[in-house]
Amino acid sequence: MAKIITINRKYIAMVASVCLICLLGFAGFSLWENKNEGVSKNMGNPEIKMIGVTVEPGSVVKDLTYGSVTLKGAQVITTKTFDLVITVQNMTAKKMTNIPVELQMSLIGDDTKKVTTPGSLEVLEPGATARVAFRQINVLGDASGKSATEGQHLITLRVNANPEGGVEQTTEASFRFNVDTTVKAPATVKKQ
Secondary structure, eight states, X not given: OOOOOOOOHHHHXXXXXXXXXXXXXXXHHHHHHHHHXXXXXXXXOOSEEEEEEEEESOOXXXXXXXXXEEEEEEXXXXXXXXXXXXXXXXXXXXXXXXEEEEEEEEXXXXXEEEEEEEEEEEEEOTTOEEEEEXXXXXXXXXXXXXXXXXXXXXXXXXXXXXXXXXXXXXXXEEEEEEEOTXXXXXXXXXXX
């Protein structure tokens, strides 16, 4: 004799719902894990490392006071034109060629004053260092001993990716400095 088994539709719907929730949770977790893996891969060691920046003529580090505003330990450039020399190092075991380097300078607080200067580095051997110089950079503002904001600059140095030349990553570094042509560097202060 045959037995007939009946299953209530309510139980089928509950089991199907639980299976669907588990499937969606697993898919979401897998997607999140893959996305985070890509981020951690990009945040690893840079291919090209910026190991030094030199300002010529040298800048001085000094406390500046403008009215009631005091800037402690400000890096000050005392001329209206300067040179910037960047030292970079190839951190990989591969030779890199035609490396695009870019300098972007902006006046902090004034988005209309921004200058971008392209440059390039022809060859960088594995583990080698090289210098890239940006010459005769004109400042965008001058504090002139009066304003805490008129001379504040932001420089962003960027080594752009060039897969054909062996550079897969973009590397970027930024620093701030003040321009005040009224500041005179004391003879005892070591210039940077």
